[in-house]
Amino acid sequence: MFGEIVEGEMQLNELGKVTQNYWQRLPLHFTVELNAFTVMPNHLHEIPWWSDKLGRGEAFGRRIVKSDENSCPNASPLQPNGTKPGSIGAIIQNFKSISTQKINRLFYRSHHRQVWQRNYYEHIIRNEKSLHDIRQYIHYNPISWQQDQLHPDNPSRW
Template sequence: MKYDSTRHHRRSIRLKGYDYSQAGFYFVTICCYQRQCLFGDIVNGLMQLNQYGEIVAETYQSLSFRYSYINLDEWIIMPNHFHGIIVLTDKPCRGVSRNAPTPPINSKPKRKPLGRLIGAFKTVSTKKINLIRNAPGSSVWQRNYYEHIIRNQKSLNNIRQYIINNPISWNVDQLHPNNPSKW
């Protein structure tokens, strides 16, 4: 079968020409495959993580230990999606990634762009979850993710409040499986 490049072409939602490895605040939303509720339940306005949700939390938090230029701001795991603010700093890398050797002393280390960081997070969490549920190769996350470059303090504060209040507004969330205005 001949490959048809137009058949699988997807329009990128990323800002064209923007360097996603540069320092900045980035808001990301990552949805579960087919928006299935895998990570726990909302009980009395609070998210109660299950074993898979705990894996997602652990994997996400490990990003800031694995990559010295990452700080994690506000974040929340919901039953079928994840919201987080990732801060890429100008702090130099420690060279702790197992995928790349420690750079020579006189060279400037190359940082992974946001998309590669999200890809690493999704890959590691998927492998760990699938190991537990004995489902090798099964999808946990949807392809791609939503991102927003946070450009000012007002936007940062609004997004923080949105993340904090997400569990309280779960019943009317557009990603809630019973919402009539589904995706």
């Protein structure tokens, strides 16, 4: 969907460029820094980063996409009031929403396409070694694309 891997390097297509652009714009709307990230053919790897130096020790900011505060038709029983504003969930939710809207507006005018899966994988990085290892994984992911569990030719483990 977002491009292809050619000789171990990601070549973004127009959808991939839109995705990358909106990910890079997150710091304009949230108090969050971007660490390592890479857009892959069918997913995105990223490390959003925030700390006490940025403010309150959490991500916070204004929404990129406006929504009805009182309307949570798909709210989880664990979060009956919806996603907490400023949380990592809210940031990912906003990113997915705005990038999907832009992609659909630019490329799929006659019908809307689902761009992102409903959920996402998250992991708290607790030390420098873990941060280094995850950065390396993200950096080298295009090189090992043929073995990636998200490669369409590989059976899913999920």
